[in-house]
Amino acid sequence: MPIDWVAHNNLEDFLGTGLITENNATLSYRSEKVSIFGTGKYAYQKGQVPNTKLSTGGLNLNTSYRFTPEVQFDLNLSYNKVKSPNYPRYGYGPKNHMYTILLWMGNDVNGQELKDHLYIPGQEGYRQANYNYAWYNNPYFAANELNQVYDQDILAGQTALTWRISPEFTIKGRAAARQKNLFQDMQSPKSYMNYGDSRNGDYKNWDSKQLNFDADVLATYIKQLSDNFGVTVNAGSSTFKRDYRELYQTTDGLVVPFVYNLGNTQGPVKATNTTTEKIIRSAYASVNLNVFKSTYLNFSGRNDWSSTLSKANQSFFYPSVSLSSVISDYFKLPAQIDFVKLYSSWASVSSDLDPYSIAATYKKDVTYGSTPSVTYPAGIINPDILPQQSISLEIGASMAFFKNRLSADVTYYNVVDKNQIIDLSISQASAFTSRKVNGNKYRTKGLEISLTGNIIKNEQFSWTSTVNWSRAIQRLEEIYNNQAKYGNLKKGDRADSYYGTVWEKSADGKVILNPNTGMPIKNPFPQYLGYFQPDWQFGFANQFKFKGFHVNLDFDGSIGGVMNSTTIEKMWWGGKHPSSVLYRQEQYDAGKPVFVPDGVIVTGGELTRDVNGNITSDTRTYTSNTKAVDWQAWSQNYPYQARVTESESKLFANVFDRSFVKLRRLSVGYDVNKVFKLKQLTALNASLFGYNLAMWKKVPYIDPDFGVGNDGNLQDPSTRYIGFSLDFKF
Numbered sequence: 001m002p003i004d005w006v007a008h009n010n011l012e013d014f015l016g017t018g019l020i021t022e023n024n025a026t027l028s029y030r031s032e033k034v035s036i037f038g039t040g041k042y043a044y045q046k047g048q049v050p051n052t053k054l055s056t057g058g059l060n061l062n063t064s065y066r067f068t069p070e071v072q073f074d075l076n077l078s079y080n081k082v083k084s085p086n087y088p089r090y091g092y093g094p095k096n097h098m099y100t101i102l103l104w105m106g107n108d109v110n111g112q113e114l115k116d117h118l119y120i121p122g123q124e125g126y127r128q129a130n131y132n133y134a135w136y137n138n139p140y141f142a143a144n145e146l147n148q149v150y151d152q153d154i155l156a157g158q159t160a161l162t163w164r165i166s167p168e169f170t171i172k173g174r175a176a177a178r179q180k181n182l183f184q185d186m187q188s189p190k191s192y193m194n195y196g197d198s199r200n201g202d203y204k205n206w207d208s209k210q211l212n213f214d215a216d217v218l219a220t221y222i223k224q225l226s227d228n229f230g231v232t233v234n235a236g237s238s239t240f241k242r243d244y245r246e247l248y249q250t251t252d253g254l255v256v257p258f259v260y261n262l263g264n265t266q267g268p269v270k271a272t273n274t275t276t277e278k279i280i281r282s283a284y285a286s287v288n289l290n291v292f293k294s295t296y297l298n299f300s301g302r303n304d305w306s307s308t309l310s311k312a313n314q315s316f317f318y319p320s321v322s323l324s325s326v327i328s329d330y331f332k333l334p335a336q337i338d339f340v341k342l343y344s345s346w347a348s349v350s351s352d353l354d355p356y357s358i359a360a361t362y363k364k365d366v367t368y369g370s371t372p373s374v375t376y377p378a379g380i381i382n383p384d385i386l387p388q389q390s391i392s393l394e395i396g397a398s399m400a401f402f403k404n405r406l407s408a409d410v411t412y413y414n415v416v417d418k419n420q421i422i423d424l425s426i427s428q429a430s431a432f433t434s435r436k437v438n439g440n441k442y443r444t445k446g447l448e449i450s451l452t453g454n455i456i457k458n459e460q461f462s463w464t465s466t467v468n469w470s471r472a473i474q475r476l477e478e479i480y481n482n483q484a485k486y487g488n489l490k491k492g493d494r495a496d497s498y499y500g501t502v503w504e505k506s507a508d509g510k511v512i513l514n515p516n517t518g519m520p521i522k523n524p525f526p527q528y529l530g531y532f533q534p535d536w537q538f539g540f541a542n543q544f545k546f547k548g549f550h551v552n553l554d555f556d557g558s559i560g561g562v563m564n565s566t567t568i569e570k571m572w573w574g575g576k577h578p579s580s581v582l583y584r585q586e587q588y589d590a591g592k593p594v595f596v597p598d599g600v601i602v603t604g605g606e607l608t609r610d611v612n613g614n615i616t617s618d619t620r621t622y623t624s625n626t627k628a629v630d631w632q633a634w635s636q637n638y639p640y641q642a643r644v645t646e647s648e649s650k651l652f653a654n655v656f657d658r659s660f661v662k663l664r665r666l667s668v669g670y671d672v673n674k675v676f677k678l679k680q681l682t683a684l685n686a687s688l689f690g691y692n693l694a695m696w697k698k699v700p701y702i703d704p705d706f707g708v709g710n711d712g713n714l715q716d717p718s719t720r721y722i723g724f725s726l727d728f729k730f
Contacts, residue, residue: 003463005108006108006110006111007107007108007494008107008108008109008110009107009108009110009410010101010105010109010111010139010256010718011098011101011102011519012291013111013112014049014050014097014101014111014139014140015048015049015717016049016050016161016539017048018045018046018048018049018719019044019045019046020043020045020046020294020721020723021043021044021045021521022041022042022043022044023041023042023043024039024040024041024621025040025041026038026039026040027039027397027647030138032066033066033067033254034063034064034065034066035062035063035064035332036061036062036063036064037061037062038059038060038061038062039058039059039060040057040058040059040061041056041057041058042056042057043055043056043057044056046648047087047088048716048719049088049097049716050140050143050144051085051086051142051143051144051147052084052086052087052088052143053085053086054082054083054084054087055081055082055084056080056081056082056083057080057081058078058079058080058081059077059078059079059112060076060077060666061075061076061077061078061322062074062076063075063076065179067321068166070163070164070165071161071162071164072161072162072164072214073159073160073161073162074158074159074160074161074162074442074531075157075158075159075644076157076158076159077156077157078154078155078156078157079153079154079155079156079225080152080153080154081152081153081154082150082152083150083151084148084149084150084151085147085149085646086146086147086148086149087148087150088143088716089146089148090714090715091712091714092545092566092570092712092713092714093150093195094135094136094137094142094193094194095137095142095146096713096714097139097142097143097691098567098714098715098716099136099714100136100137100142101137101139101379101570102476102567102572102576102714103567103570103571103573103576103714104132104135104136104574105131105136105139106575107144109131110684111139111140114129114130114131114138114139114140114141117129118138118140118141118144118145119141119513124257125189125190125257125258126190126191126257127190127191128141128145128189128191129141129193136193137192137193141189141192141624142192142404142530145189145192146186146187146188146189146192147186147187148184148185148186148187149183149185149187150182150184151182151183151184152180152181152182152183153180153181153182154169154178154179154180154181155178155179156176156177156178156582156592157177158175158176159173159174159175159176160172160173160174161173161174162170166240168221168222168223169219169220169221170219170220170221170222171217171218171219171222172217172219173215173216173217173218174186174214174215174216174217174218175213175214175215176212176213176214176215177212177213177214178211178212179209179210179211179212180208180209180210180211180212181208181209182206182207182208182209182210183205183206183208184205184206184207185203185204185205185206185208185260186202186203186204186205187203187260188201188202188203188204188565189201189257189258189531190254190257193587198252198253200253200266201251201254201257202250202251202252202253202254203251203252203254203260203261203262203264203265203527204248204249204250204251204362204652205248205249205250205262206246206247206248207245207247207418208245208246208247209244209245209246209248210242210243210244210245210246211242211243211477212240212241212242213240213241214238214239214240215235215238215239216236216237216238216239216282217236217238217280218234218235218236218237219234219235220232220234221233221234223312224290227293227728228291229290229291229292230289230290230293231287231288231289231290232286232288232290233285233286233287233288234284234285234286234287234288235285235286236283236284236285236286237281237282237283237284238284239279239280239281239282239494240278240279240280240281240282241278241279242276242277242278242279242550243276243277244274244275244276244277244336245273245275246272246273246274247271247272247273248271248272248273248274249262249269249270249271250269250270250271250690251264251265251266251267251269252265252266252267252268252269252270253265253266253267254266254581269580272364275541276354276355276356277307277355278306278307278308278354278355279307280304280305280306280308280352281304281305281306282302282303282304282305283302283303283605284300284301284302284303285300285301286298286299286300286301287299287300287722292329292330293327294325294326294330294620295323295324295325295326295368296322296323296324296325297321297322297323298320298321298322298323299319299320299321300319300320300321301317301318301320302318302319303315303316303317304316304350305353306387306622307353307354307355307385307611308352308353308354308355308356308357308358309353309358309385309387310358310383310384310385312384313384313385313386313387316350316352316387317350318347318348318349318350318389319347319348320345320346320347320348320412321345321346322343322344322345322346323343323345323348324341324342324343324344324364324650325341325342325343325346326339326340326341327340327341327342328341328634335470336401336402337400337401337402337513338401338402338403338404338681339398339399339400339404339407340397340398340399341397341398341399342396342397343394343395343396343397343398344393344394344395345392345393345394346391346392346393346394347391347392347645348389348390348391348392349389349390349392350387350388350389350390351387351388352387353385353387353421355384355590357381357436358381358382358383358385359381359383360376360377360380360381360541361376361501362374362375362376362412362698363375370723374414376435378432378433379423379432379433379435379436380426380432380435380436381435381436382435382436382437384436385421385436385437386419386438386576387419388417388418388419388420388421388438389394389417389418389419390415390416390417390418391415391416392413392414392415393413393414393415394411394412394413394415395411395412395413395416396409396410396411396412397409397410404454405454405457406452406453406454407451407452407453408449408451408452409448409449409450410447410448410450411447411448411449411450412446413445413447413448414443414444414445414446414447415443415446416441416442416477417441417442417443417444418440418441418442418478419438419439420438420439420441420442421436421437421438421481422436422437422438422439422440423435423436424436424437424439424480435541437478437480438480439478439479439481440476440478440479440480440486441476441477441478442474442475442476442477442495443474443477444472444473444474444475444477445472446470446471446472446473447470447471447472448469448470449468449470450466450467450468450469451466451467451486452464452465452466452467453465460544460546461544461545461547461723462543462544462545462549463543463544464542464543465540465541465542465543466539466540466541467538467539467540467541468538468539468540468541469536469537469538470536470537470538471535471536471537472533473494473533474494474495474496474533475492475493475494475495476489476490476491476492476493476494476495477491477492478491478625478666479642481493481510481623484612485612487499488526488528494531494533494637496531496532496708497528497530497531498528498529498530498531498562499524499526499527499528499529499533499654500526500527500564500642500643500721501523501526501527501641501642501643502522502523502526502527502529502642502643502644503520503521503522503523503638503642503644504520504521504523506523506618508616509648510598510599510600510622511597511599511600511648512599512600512601512602512622512640513597513599513600513601513625513627514640515601515602516632518597518625518627518629519627519633519637520597520599520637520638520642522641522642523642524573524613525609525612525613526613527613529562529564529643530561530562530645530655531561531562532561532562532563532658532708532709533561534558534559534560534562534658534659534706534708535558535559536558536560537556537557537559538556538557538559539554539555539556540554540555540556541553541554541555543555548674549668549669549670549672550667550668550669550670550687551666551667551668551669552665552666552667553663553665553666554663554664554665554666555662555663555664556661556662556664557659557660558658558660558704558705559659560657560659561657561658561659561708562645562655562657562658563655563656563658563699563704563709563710563711564654564655564710564711565654565655565656565699565701565702565710565711566710566711566712566714567701567702567711567714567715568639568653568654568701568702569639569640569654570640570714571701572635572636572639572640572652572654573635573636573640575632577635577639579651582631583595584631584632585614585633587630587631591630592628593628593629593630594628594631595628595629595630595631595634596625596626596627596628596629597625597629597634597638598625599624599625600622600623600625601623601624602620602621602622603621603622603623604620604621605618605619605620605621606618606619607619607620615623638652639652639653639654640654643655646698655699656699656700656704657698658698658699658704659697659698659700659704660695660696660697660698660699660703660704660705661695661696661697662692662694662695662696662705663692663693663695664691664692664693665689665690665693666689666690666693667687667688667689667690667693668686668687668688668689669685669686669687669688670686670687671683671684671685671686672684672685672686681728681729681730682729683727683728683729684726684728684729685725685726685727685729686724686725686726686727687724687725687727688723688724689721689722689723689724689725690720690721690722690723690727691720691721692718692719692720692721693720694720702706702715703715703717703718703719
C-alpha cells in the first residue's frame, strides 16, 4: 500500500511546554526572650517530556530562647521533600527519547500514530507498537509506560546551647542530625528495550537511608587588651558519624503485565544490600589578633582522625593563616580613593577515602547450576594510603573610589593538590587492572576580578552595574614515580588537555585516504585537540531603577575551550544531520557515487614514529584523491569514527570551540500596592522575568552551557523560562 512521503517534526511534537510554580511564605516573631523565624516552600514542575513532573516542598523553623542574658538555647528544624512519580531518562541509549527521536527515527515516521497506539492491538501489555522492534522504543510508550519513582525525605535538626560565663569567655555546645531517606523504583513494561535489561518486563527498587550526626563543643575567649590590640581565641572538638544503608531488589522478568511487584517475578528475586559507616573525630583551635582595629591576623589548626584510613595514617593535621589590613586607615590617600583593603591567606586541607576502600572483599558473582561463585576486586588496594592534600595561597585587594561610586575586588589564588589518590593502571597479566597509590601533583592558578559601579544615581533614575571576570588553569607538575606520562599527559601539561583519535594527515594537513576504499585512515596515536576549560569566564549584571520600576539585565559567558559533540557525531551516523542529505539525490540520480573527498593518497616513502607517536622521519609522497565514494559510507565514517576539528572541516566537524554568551536574565518589577493602596499590605511587588532568553555560540545545534567536557548524555534542546511573581508583605 503506497504511503505518502511526509516529513514530521517529531521532536517538536513530543516535547511540550513545561510549567513551574513556586510558593514561599515567611513568618517571624521576636520578643525580649524569644525569637522565631519560619519559612515554607512548595514548588511544582511539569516537565517538557510527557508524563514527567516533580514536586518539592520544605519547612524551616529557627528558634531562639534566652533563659538569662548569659544563657541562650537555639533550636533549628527543617524538613524537605522531593517527589517525582516519573522523570526523564538521559544518557546514550534507547531509554533516552533524544536517542530515539533525534538520532534514529526518520522524519517519515508519524509520531502522532505512535502516540495514539502504544500497543499492538490485541497484545496490550505484552508488545509495544513501534516502527522498529529490534533496537528502539516507541518514545510515547517509553514515556508513559516506563515509570521511575523518586521519593526523598530529609529531616534535619540542630541545637545549640551558649553560655557566656563572663564578658570575655563563652562556651557553646552544638548537636545536629540529618536523616535522608530515598526510595526509587523502575517499572519497566514488557517489550521495553534497554541495553542490558530483559524485554520481559522488570521491577527494580532502591531503598536507602543515611544518617549524619555532628556534635561539637567550642570555647571562645575575647579580650580587648588596649584600644589598639585585641585577641580572640577559639578551641574545640567535634565528632562526625555517617551511617548509610541501601537495599536493592529486582525481579527476573514479569509474569503478569502492569503488576509491578517483587512477587510477580518469572525467576528468583535478586537482591543486594550495602552498609557503610564512617567516623571522623576532630580537635581545632584558632587565634585572631586585631591590631589598631584595622589589621587582622588569624592562625588556625585542625586535626582529624578518620576511620576510613589505617591506624598509622588516620590522623592528619591541616593549618591555616590569614592576614588582612585596611590600608586606607593608616595612610592618607588621594581624595578619589575611599577605601583600600589588602588580604591574604594560606591553608592546607586534607581529605580521606570512602569507607572500606583499604579493605579487599569478595563479591558474589554468577551461580553455575547450584554452585555460587565470588570475585575478587580488579584493583589492588593499598592499606597504607595517605590522605589527599591541598595547599592554597590567596592574595587579594578590595577598593572603593569616587565616594563609593566604583568598587573593585581582585583575587589571585594558587592551589597545589598533592598525594592524590589515583588508580594506577597496571598490566592485566598480573590478574589486576589497577592499584591504588598516592601520586601526581597538580597546581591551579587563578585570577578573579569584580567591578561594581553606580554609573547613574539620582532621584528619578539609577543604574548599577557589576562585571565579573575569572580565569583558572590547572597543570600536572609531578607524575607518580617520575614516569614520563600519565595517560596522555606529560609533566607541565594542562590537566584538562583533550586528546582524541584523529585521521592521518599529510605534512600540509590533508586527510590521507585509503587508495582502495577512499575512506580516511586513523592515526594510531591520540592527538592533542585543545583543552576543556574556558580561557576565561565573565558575568555582566545590571540593575536599573526608574520611577519605582526595578529592571535587572544579566549576561554571562564562557570564552575558549573545546568540546566534542556526541550528539552531532550520532546525527551523522544516523542520517539525521541536516547536511547528511547533501549528495544523496545527486548519487541517486547518477546511479553511482559522486562525492570526491578532499584528501590525498600516499604514493611512496615512509613514516616513522617514536614510542610516543612523535614523527621522527617522514619521506612520504602524495597525489590528490580523485576517487568518488559512497556518500552514506563517508558520512557514517569521517565525522563519526574520529575527531574532526573546525579547522580541519567546517562541514564535518565534531570538535568545537565551546565559547558562548547568554542573556541570562531579564526582569521588570514594580510595587503595585502604590497603585491599589491596600491598607492590609505594606508592599505588593509584582515582576515579570525571563531566564535563558538568548544565546550567541559557535557550536551548532546544541547548548554548550551544560558543563565542561563532552555532551555524551544527549541533552534536550535549551530551555527558555518566562514567568511572573507576586511578593506580598504584610
